[in-house]
Amino acid sequence: MSTGVLVITGAGGVGKTTLSAALAVTAARRGLRTCVITVDPARRLADALGIDSLGNHPTEVGEQPGLAAAMLDVTASWEAMVHRHADPETAERLLADPFFRALADRFPAAQAYAAGEQMAEHIESHRWDLLVVDTPPAGGGLDFYTAPGRMKEVIGGRLLRWLTGASIPGRRALYKVTARPALKLADTVLGGPLLEEIAVFLMDLRSLYDGLSRRASAIELHLQRATSIVVATAEPTPLREARRFFEELEATAGRPETVVFNKQLPAGWTDTTSLRSPDLAQDVRLAARENLSNWASEVRRQHDVKQEFAARYKLNLVDVPWAEDAPTSVDALADLVAGSVDLLRHLPTAT
Amino acid sequence: MLDRKLTFISGKGGVGKSAVTASLALLAARRGSKVLVVGMVEGIGAASHLGTRELAYAPRRIRSGIDALAVNRTDALDEYFRLQLHVPRAAPTKVLSRALSVLAETAPGVREIVTIGKPVFELWQANYDLVLVDAPPLGQLFSYLRAPNTIAELVPAGPIRNQAGRMRKALLDLGTTSLILVTTPDELPVLETKEAINELIAEPVIDLAGVVTNRVLPPLGLSEDGIATLPQGSHRDAAEHHHAVQAHQETWLPQVSAGPRLPYLFGLHTAGEVAEQLADIWDELI
Numbered sequence: 001m002s003t004g005v006l007v008i009t010g011a012g013g014v015g016k017t018t019l020s021a022a023l024a025v026t027a028a029r030r031g032l033r034t035c036v037i038t039v040d041p042a043r044r045l046a047d048a049l050g051i052d053s054l055g056n057h058p059t060e061v062g063e064q065p066g067l068a069a070a071m072l073d074v075t076a077s078w079e080a081m082v083h084r085h086a087d088p089e090t091a092e093r094l095l096a097d098p099f100f101r102a103l104a105d106r107f108p109a110a111q112a113y114a115a116g117e118q119m120a121e122h123i124e125s126h127r128w129d130l131l132v133v134d135t136p137p138a139g140g141g142l143d144f145y146t147a148p149g150r151m152k153e154v155i156g157g158r159l160l161r162w163l164t165g166a167s168i169p170g171r172r173a174l175y176k177v178t179a180r181p182a183l184k185l186a187d188t189v190l191g192g193p194l195l196e197e198i199a200v201f202l203m204d205l206r207s208l209y210d211g212l213s214r215r216a217s218a219i220e221l222h223l224q225r226a227t228s229i230v231v232a233t234a235e236p237t238p239l240r241e242a243r244r245f246f247e248e249l250e251a252t253a254g255r256p257e258t259v260v261f262n263k264q265l266p267a268g269w270t271d272t273t274s275l276r277s278p279d280l281a282q283d284v285r286l287a288a289r290e291n292l293s294n295w296a297s298e299v300r301r302q303h304d305v306k307q308e309f310a311a312r313y314k315l316n317l318v319d320v321p322w323a324e325d326a327p328t329s330v331d332a333l334a335d336l337v338a339g340s341v342d343l344l345r346h347l348p349t350a351t
Numbered sequence: 352m353l354d355r356k357l358t359f360i361s362g363k364g365g366v367g368k369s370a371v372t373a374s375l376a377l378l379a380a381r382r383g384s385k386v387l388v389v390g391m392v393e394g395i396g397a398a399s400h401l402g403t404r405e406l407a408y409a410p411r412r413i414r415s416g417i418d419a420l421a422v423n424r425t426d427a428l429d430e431y432f433r434l435q436l437h438v439p440r441a442a443p444t445k446v447l448s449r450a451l452s453v454l455a456e457t458a459p460g461v462r463e464i465v466t467i468g469k470p471v472f473e474l475w476q477a478n479y480d481l482v483l484v485d486a487p488p489l490g491q492l493f494s495y496l497r498a499p500n501t502i503a504e505l506v507p508a509g510p511i512r513n514q515a516g517r518m519r520k521a522l523l524d525l526g527t528t529s530l531i532l533v534t535t536p537d538e539l540p541v542l543e544t545k546e547a548i549n550e551l552i553a554e555p556v557i558d559l560a561g562v563v564t565n566r567v568l569p570p571l572g573l574s575e576d577g578i579a580t581l582p583q584g585s586h587r588d589a590a591e592h593h594h595a596v597q598a599h600q601e602t603w604l605p606q607v608s609a610g611p612r613l614p615y616l617f618g619l620h621t622a623g624e625v626a627e628q629l630a631d632i633w634d635e636l637i
Contacts, residue, residue, distance in 0.1 A: 012488070013365035013539070042539060098505070102459030137364065159453050182446040189442045191509020195450055198457050236622055237365045240399070265592070268585045275586055284580055288573050288590055295589040297618030304620070324595050326538070 003123050004032075004130045004348040005222065007254070009144060010231035011241035012137035015262040017041045019231055019320065020134035021049060021069070022333040023347065028067035029334060031350035032129040035068045037118055039111075039134050044328050046071065056080075056118055064330045070118070072136075077114035078104040085211030090204050099201040103154075111136045112147035116219040123222055130348055133226075140241030141230065142248055145223060148216035155209050163199040227346050228256035232309075233263050234302035239309065246313045257316055260343060261306050264319040269299040318342045352560060352611070352637055353379055353481060355529040357474045357521075359557065361486040361547075362533035363540040367565040368392075370622065371533050371613070372485040373400030374629030378637075380416030381630065384480040388413075389470045390421040391495075397485040400626035410473075418479070422469045424462065428455055431465045435472060436510045460494075460501030464515060467495045471521045474528075486530075489547050496522065496556040522557050529560035534607055536564055536600035541607055561610040568597045568615050611636050 008020045017038050024036035035058050038049070046052065049069040050062045056076055058068035082091045082100075094100045104110050112135070119133045135144040163183065187195045232242040242259065249255060274280075275289055310317035320340050327333045337343055352358075353375060360372045369392070376386045376397070387410055390396040398406050398421070403413045406421035408430075413419045432438075432448050455462045470484045487495060494501075499519035506512045522528055530551075534544040544562060551559055571578075571593045578594060581587040604612075613632055619625050 011364065012490075013363065098459065099457055103457070154456070159456060162449065163453065182443055183450070185443055186446050186450040189438055189447060189509060190450065190454070190506070191512050192506045194454060194458060194506065198453060201457070235365065236625070237367070237369070266585065266588065269589050271585055274582050274584055277582060279582070281580060284573060284577050286572075288571065288577070288581070288586070291569065291571050291593055292586050292589050294617035295593065301618045301620055322592070324599075 003126065003128050005119070005123060005226035006130065006132045006346060007119075007135060007144075007223070007226045007228040008133065008231060009135045009141035009228060009245070009256070010137070011140045011238045014231045014233050014238045015320075016137070016231045017134045018045055018327060018333070019260065019262060019337065020132045021045060022327070022337045023343070024067055024069070024130070024132040025064055025330045025333045026337060026344060027130045027132070027347045028061075028064050030347065031066065032348065033066055033127070034130045034132065035070070035122055035128045036132040037070050037072060037115070037122065037134060039072045039115060039136050041071060041134075042326065044326055048328050048330060048333060056121075058122075061330065067330075072111075072115055072118060074111045074114045075104060077117055078110065081117060081212065081215075082208065085208040086204070087207070090207050094201075094204050097201050097204070099198060100205070109138070109143050109147040109150050112138055112143035113151050113216075113219075115144060116148055116223070117215065120215060120219045120222055124218075129350070140245050142245055145249060145254070148219045148223075152213045152216045155205055155212055159198075159202055163195060163202065224254040226254055228254050229258050229260055229343070229346065230256045230315075231260045231262055234261055234305050239305060242309070258318060258343070258346065259310060259313070259315045260318045260320055260340075261302075262320045263322045264302065264306075265295070265299050265322055267299060267303060270296045270303070272296050316342060352531060352563075353384075355527055355560065356480070357470060357482045357484070357528045358560065359470075359484045359486040359528075359530045360533060361489060361492045361530065363543045364488040364490070366533050366535045366540050367613075368488070368533045369397040369485050370400050370625050370629060371531075371563055371565060372397040372483055373622075373626035374633055376401065376417050376481075376483050377626055377630035378633045379481050379483075380414070381634070384416065385478075386417045387473055387479040387482045388417060388419040389473065389482060389484045390419065391466060391470070391484055391486050392488070396421075397483075400622040402623050410478075420469075422466050424455065424466065427465045427469050428452055430472065431468050431514075435468055435514050437513070438510050458505060460498040460505060460515075461511075463495045463498035464502055464518060467498060467522075468514075468518060471518055474521065489532075489543050492547070493550060493556075497554070500556070519556075523555070525558050528557060530557045531560050532562045533565055534562060535566045536603040538603060541603045544607055562607045563610055564604065564607060564612045566615040567604070567612045568593065568600055571597065 008016050010016050020036055024034050027034040051059050051069050051071050054071050054073040056070055056073050058070040061067040061069050082094050115136055122131050135141055183195050187193055230242055232238045272293055318340050327336055360368050362368045376388050379386045388397050398419050401413050406419055408423055408426035410418040410420045432451055470482055473482050499515040502515040532544050534540040578590045581590055613629055616625055616628055
């Protein structure tokens with residue numbers, strides 16, 4: 001079974017996770033075997049999907065036949081990668097290493113890489129017609145695209161080569177900082193056997209290189225083939241992030257063609273003529289005039305910035321309307337995107 | 352809100368931290384202070400609200416009374432090494448600085464302390480009355496504020512540890528340093544803000560000066576009955592929208608402490624307009 005892949009990207013707080021879920025529900029209703037991987041969903045959205053804790057293994061969504069959902073578990077992803085690519089002894093040592101924990105917990109690219117790894121895992125399982133991937137917000141969405149390359153760099157031994165000199169010893173036991181007087185001195189000044197510890201860690205990490213770099217390249221390929229959709233709102237920060245995304249994303253990375261503006265107000269609100277209606281009571285007119293004209297100018301502003309954005313980056317522009325309540329059921333999720341025809345055409349057709 | 356020399360401004364992404372930072376800088380400058388705005392976030396941040404697109408690592412005058420800079424890791428690492436670390440003069444400089452950049456990429460806390468070291472360093476330099484920091488969003492904030500403690504666990508002795516100790520003291524100095532959290536009256540920002548406040552109580556790494564609630568809708572001025580008299584159509588829809596959002600905000604407003612509230616600004620096109628208007632509002636608030 002060939003799997004269609006929809007990558008939903010964008011800055012934090014714009015509603016990526018909700019839209020990912022909404023598209024996945026819609027796809028399942030069209031008869032596609034669908035899986036959605038969510039990143040840090042809000043409590044009520046997780047409830048709507050019936051997933052109650054972190055877990056990379058997808059759970060069937062009880063309320064929606066044909067749909068399964070998972071919640072990205074970064075730590076578990078890294079542990080699984082280590083177990084897969086390293087021998088048991090090295091794996092155990094790596095997982096106990098404070099540098100490894102720092103890499104897996106704090107490095108923003110580690111979360112982005114884990115999401116890509118899960119994406120590849122699901123594509124290669126051939127279990128789904130459609131995989132919807134909600135992405136981590138780091139770097140305004142960019143990190144998800146750059147993480148495989150950066151991971152290859154770190155593990156590829158750039159740092160290690162410097163620490164060990166030109167050649168990398170085959171076995172970690174062979175490496176001693178004491179053999180390099182300048183580094184020994186650096187360690188003394190810096191205040192700990194830091195460099196030696198890092199070198200040993202990097203050597204262990206390097207044993208993952210072959211497996212991990214092959215996987216990282218596979219993730220890059222999957223990304224190029226996927227359909228990517230950028231989500232933003234017309235607020236300044238998400239717009240700024242979305243601009244940066246398009247300015248900095250390399251052309252080869254599977255560039256999105258569609259931008260979704262979420263939480264949009266109806267365009268008709270710019271019309272203020274009815275406020276001048278003589279039938280309107282004087283006090284109503286006075287009370288409401290300022291705020292309602294404000295909404296009109298807000299809608300005009302949103303319209304202007306969206307058009308400018310779509311034109312500048314040559315994108316299809318899709319509006320998803322503002323919803324009063326966060327969706328708490330699969331029906332509400334489907335309703336959210338029901339009117340956004342230009343968005344739904346990205347779903348593959350059921351065979 | 353502006354009585355400490357070094358003030359960090361953070362909040363959940365998208366609540367308007369950069370705009371609030373810029374507006375406080377404008378206010379302080381109007382009142383005669385010499386202000387430095389430090390951008391610690393990716394991208395242009397507060398500077399775009401102050402009418403500039405490019406920032407460098409060295410402070411640059413961007414308007415009357417306000418200088419600004421952006422922290423980048425390469426320059427910060429260099430300055431940390433040359434000016435903050437106090438390594439013995441006889442040490443092998445080249446190897447050490449290269450070793451540091453390896454540390455910054457691999458060791459927990461090093462990259463963070465180098466970045467957060469910049470605004471603290473500017474405080475020590477004492478060239479400004481006020482240093483305002485457009486800080487990383489809540490999700491990353493604590494890995495920066497905790498960096499001195501992380502280093503202390505990792506490095507048993509030496510210049511890195513000593514510098515971390517000085518940083519820790521500066522961040523905890525109630526007379527000079529504080530944190531302002533920005534939120535909006537919505538579920539996720541409020542819940543994350545409360546979570547951050549609890550973390551600060553559990554591990555007091557900096558003093559919280561207050562919580563600013565941004566984008567608070569003004570009253571519509573119409574009751575539900577009044578809305579019902581509006582003709583069917585866009586205005587009635589907009590009035591109902593306003594009413595619903597405001598009711599939603601009312602449920603979240605009391606959940607954060609009674610700090611300053613800034614209104615929702617309608618229809619402003621440029622980041623500069625937003626900061627100027629917020630500065631006018633601050634002028635009446637504090």
